[in-house]
Amino acid sequence: MYDSFRRDGVWPEFDRVDRQLLRAAKVDVAQVAAQIPPDLMATDGPRGVPPRGHDRMRLTVAGIACCEGGREDLDLFFHALRWMAQHEARHYPEPGKTSVKVTRAMLAKALRIPARDAVRLRRLSVLLRDERWGSVGSWRSTDDQDWSVNVGRDVRYFRRVRSTDDFIAATTAWLEPVTVATPAADLPGAASPQSPAEHGSYVDERVFDLVRQSDGARWDCTKLLALLRELDDNYRAGNAYAAHALLRAVMDHIPPLFGETTFAPVANNHPWGKTDGRYMKRLVHFRDQADDVMHRQISRTPCVLTMEDMPARAAVNRFLLGCVSKLA
Template structure:
């Protein structure tokens, strides 16, 4: 089945599209970092080309809109990026650029199979959830021939592939990340073309697709979970930024995923507690301490919000009292009245997270 899956990502690119990929890839090959979007626009602009327009002509699979899981040769955060954004190329770009096939794709496939083996060999319990993890040291021990140059880039590469993107903890040059069951979907994939075909199949399966009878159905999710309360694209963006910021984002990502899970399960007390924890956790990303203290009140007052967004933040500030009620009100003889209708609208938190990401 893998070999029969068609993918737009394997189709030849036009001259302008190849110029865009090459402009992104050349500095990465030489320096190990993706170039700034401003640089890319300047380089293509010298040839009379619009980098933004070309970027959005690149083929992608999955969701063709602004929301939902998708995959293409280039990863980027939103339709109109700031000059200091760093769009990246994925393993799929190696189909069109031989230098990336040798530098990224072939080593990545070897790492993927180490992760598959680790997942298959992980112990399983009837009573406890097991969460296999892989570290940089694990990969270096299993594949010593990869070398330090590739290993320094690996955490970034894993961030842009549907099978391997996940929360990650970083300490110096060392990192640890969960190995999800989604890697098992690639058990029989051993070359670049098969990898792209398989990823196409899985990403397309994870979005809404028309059935043969003309009825729209939601296919089972494999590599990307649907948004519940916090916009999934924001969580993914935080995960992608984890390897390029001085801030440790692992706890924030986990709080957000737990919030989504508890919101889906309709657990109002857990939602209140998690949202309250998030409001206490993020202020250092947005404001400087005053008298040695950082509070969400300072975020509301001192960060440069638009009028509408600041109104949202004031509402989140007011919610903290309600969160304290859930956390600290002691047992009594009458029933508690908190329910899911008391959880704040998702838009308020999504605005806060958008600001946090932009500040990284």
Template sequence: MDTLFDVTLTQEQHELLAAIAHPWLATGEWPLWAAVQHPYDLRGQDADVILNSLPRVGIEGPFAAGYGFVFHPRPHVGPRDRVRLTVAASLVLPEVRMMAGEPFVTALRHMIDLYASRTVTDDAPKIILRSSELAAAHPEFKPWFIQVLPGLLSHEPAISTSGVGLGDGRWEREVTRSVMKYMGVDTVEDYIKKTTEIVTANAAQVAPGPAGVAEPQVSPPGRGPYVDLALLDELEKATQTSRWKLHKLIDMCRELNDTYARGNPYASASLIRAILDHIPPVFGHQDFKQVAAQHSFATQRTDKAHAQRLAAFKDIAHDGLHRPISAVSVATIGMDDLEAPVRLNAILHELARHL
């Protein structure tokens, strides 16, 4: 599909989008997929089939190479996953347009102004969007929108931001050069059109066909995200109260999900290793081998075994990163050499418990 404009949704598709939207519009929290599924199960319908039938531009796989009305782990969604709407849903749900889409475009223009007016020097600080300053600059924004904006920014494919929560609902997000692609965007339609252009171009670069046409790449059956999306939601919430700065960890987890979906073993192994190197201070240790050997896990026997396997896996990642080229055959690694996602998810759940 080349565009999300002028699509005609079935009644079932429209009702599913509304079922996802209504809890979010009321509370600012996306519903668990199990909660969305349940009424459909009672009616003998399959919500998963309807979800995967929704229109989409670009391709499956990399986050920034596809766009639709929803963001979710395609094609397999777990009951504890949270399926999110994108700004594109403004095209088909007027209430989403009014409460989220139009304010989002105004906030984006504010971010563009911040970045465009920056001072370019060797020691210039990062450009930071602060919730308190945004609310002061735009008193028309409802507190609900200020609350949900970081989540919207995190799941729009062409905008690169990271940030932290400061407690009491306050937050900060870094404004990067990615917003400058949206110079001149004034309406929701402008934003969706530009995003569609960007993801379509990205898709063509990821999977060019013989005539330069993108060929869809679908993750192998059963391969969902490496890091559970519900767990990423937990980590996002933890940024609101934790003394630890989690934005780098969350960004690495998202990048791991993207590269895992694309079937890139070296990049995936490198990111797993980077995450294991990044998190030990939360557990009070200097490196992950100490975590595996000394930490008392909530589920001691099982999670300790997961940690020990991951500690040993670092040797495989090290091999992929540092084995030099040779005139003789060199051992390679493949997707089957990666540790099962359950192991890293167990450790990150333990980390979230500590936070």
């Protein structure tokens, strides 16, 4: 099946596979297909019913990973998902739309696929069409040279996919049902406010992308990117002291971007705007709070700081966007 797909860029029909294997190896394909797990192979026919006639027989991502040469197609597929996640985060949909259009030409350029490699692009288009990863609406295609896909916000689940396991985990996270959390006070023996399950992303992924794109233009962002990643990781994990210390480190790291040496002039002198200016004042006060974490020594009284004392996510991300404007 995969050899046929690799050669032609389309999955073969049951009749073709059945005749070929029956003649070459006396294999009853319908019987064998019934024994292949559905996470490795799918057909156009109803689930549980053996394929027949013109039913397409295709391998899933996990199935392709079992085949010789499959890694090349999967690497290209995962690269395309990561690029589209970044592209969707950087662009606004057209008026009245909730998705961003990505064309064959855009992907070929972004992934550096030569125009002459039409079969490789055709295989990519098939994987993008058949797999579930956050596309919106129907697949748009007139021929192999002109196809496009509408990319929705859910592609963000796949922004770090680099392996089959990553892809399966991202798909599971995307498709699992969303539940409304019950207030902890209502649950007997509920987890503490610092439970990792209660904390999502702190630094917006689009901010990471913008800092990465600006790295090296005028400023070296290696340390800034590392601090932001560690801040986000510790916030997600509910590590209150580490999150406090890392946010303080970010605030102390960036003043030269604004021509300053400390954070207070950054907050007070930069034209942030009315709402963002209020955010910055909260961050100025947070430095004292971070000092509590960094410098209060052990005593007989308990420390009362928790994750709930971290500044609002909106304030931190607006501050970081201000930094991005100075990086270019």
